[in-house]
Amino acid sequence: MKITVVGAGAVGATCADNIARKELAEELILLDIREGFAEGKAIDMMQTAALLEFDTKIKGVTNDYAATADSEVVVITSGLPRKPGMTREELIGVNAGIVKSVTENILKHSPNTIIIVVSNPMDTMNYLTLKSSGLPKNRVIGMGGALDSARFKYYLSQELGCSPADLNAVVIGGHGDTTMIPLINHATWNSIPVTQFLSKEQQDKIVADTMVGGATLTKLIGTSAWYAPGAGTAFMVESIVRDQKKLISCGVALDGEYGQKDISLVVPVVLGKNGWEKIVDFKLTADEQASFNKSADAVRAMNNVLADSNLI
Ligand SMILES: NC(=O)C1=CN([C@@H]2O[C@H](COP(=O)(O)OP(=O)(O)OC[C@H]3O[C@@H](n4cnc5c(N)ncnc54)[C@H](O)[C@@H]3O)[C@@H](O)[C@H]2O)C=CC1
Numbered sequence: 684m685k686i687t688v689v690g691a692g693a694v695g696a697t698c699a700d701n702i703a704r705k706e707l708a709e710e711l712i713l714l715d716i717r718e719g720f721a722e723g724k725a726i727d728m729m730q731t732a733a734l735l736e737f738d739t740k741i742k743g744v745t746n747d748y749a750a751t752a753d754s755e756v757v758v759i760t761s762g763l764p765r766k767p768g769m770t771r772e773e774l775i776g777v778n779a780g781i782v783k784s785v786t787e788n789i790l791k792h793s794p795n796t797i798i799i800v801v802s803n804p805m806d807t808m809n810y811l812t813l814k815s816s817g818l819p820k821n822r823v824i825g826m827g828g829a830l831d832s833a834r835f836k837y838y839l840s841q842e843l844g845c846s847p848a849d850l851n852a853v854v855i856g857g858h859g860d861t862t863m864i865p866l867i868n869h870a871t872w873n874s875i876p877v878t879q880f881l882s883k884e885q886q887d888k889i890v891a892d893t894m895v896g897g898a899t900l901t902k903l904i905g906t907s908a909w910y911a912p913g914a915g916t917a918f919m920v921e922s923i924v925r926d927q928k929k930l931i932s933c934g935v936a937l938d939g940e941y942g943q944k945d946i947s948l949v950v951p952v953v954l955g956k957n958g959w960e961k962i963v964d965f966k967l968t969a970d971e972q973a974s975f976n977k978s979a980d981a982v983r984a985m986n987n988v989l990a991d992s993n994l995i
């Protein structure tokens with residue numbers, strides 16, 4: 684198994700670190716545009732191999748796409764992160780060009796790969812990759828829901844005083860401060876609805892905190908988060924390369940599912956060796972469907988920027 688991570692910054696390096704620790708690949712290429720940066724990060728990580736006892740061989744390269752040839756999975760994290768006070772959507776101007784050119788270069792050497800898009804604004808960057816790559820839709824997957832659902836579980840566990848691992852909780856919609864939809868009415872604590880244990884005020888606060896989870900960390904740190912984003916991406920990679928068929932919220936192309944078409948939004952999908960293999964219908968309530976449609980409208984408006992800029 685060969686995996687490439689593009690972008691050796693905070694998220695890309697953390698994702699690579701998680702992939703190596705879990706030994707998800709024999710060969711892991713870390714690629715960045717900044718001279719020597721990926722090489723340095725790769726050597727630093729390789730120097731943990733003796734301590735952490737993994738066998739994955741990590742190689743860093745500067746813009747050398749030939750080194751990525753025949754990767755079975757490629758993770759794209761290249762691009763600017765937001766600063767405090769910014770929305771993810773404000774990154775589109777710079778990141779769309781980066782994601783498009785990275786995708787083109789990757790496909791020259793790995794034409795049948797599975798691409799996981801992390802760069803923001805993720806819903807629109809995943810749509811761009813779907814449109815510009817020509818890959819079958821099941822092989823283009825956005826990372827956002829895995830992270831947002833993990834944050835949702837964090838906030839629930841803090842309020843319930845329980846282990847996040849005992850929770851089932853899912854976020855769908857868009858990966859934006861106002862577009863994500865934490866499905867609190869579907870969330871359970873070892874199969875008991877969490878709504879049985881939480882007041883309406885507590886529920887509303889958990890949902891609101893989850894939605895701005897990324898912005899909260901950006902304000903605290905000065906740039907956006909990377910530990911949970913890196914782990915969330917590796918979690919998806921693991922389900923694909925080990926063919927685990929986990930049900931994970933991911934950004935995927937919708938063709939009528941959840942009432943939407945010609946858009947990438949986050950919905951629960953089964954992830955396995957073929958990429959996303961099945962969209963699972965959660966049977967939304969009328970209110971949840973209305974929120975989903977509103978998120979779709981906002982994401983579609985961002986997607987239109989791509990056409991206006993001749994990127995698709
Ligand atoms: N979807 C999600 O849930 C999340 C998305 N993100 C997004 O991931 C992206 C990366 O975030 P960080 O790692 O924190 O940023 P960072 O600035 O630490 O790393 C980005 C890296 O991309 C590299 N890069 C820029 N242009 C490139 C190109 N053309 N080819 C190859 N490499 C290139 C830079 O040199 C830099 O090392 C941002 O857009 C951020 O908003 C971050 C967290 C979660």
Ligand SMILES: O=C([O-])CC(=O)C(=O)O
Pocket residue numbers: 764765771803830896897898901907908912
């Ligand atoms: O908040 C950001 O800009 C980065 C991101 O997508 C997240 O951490 O959820």
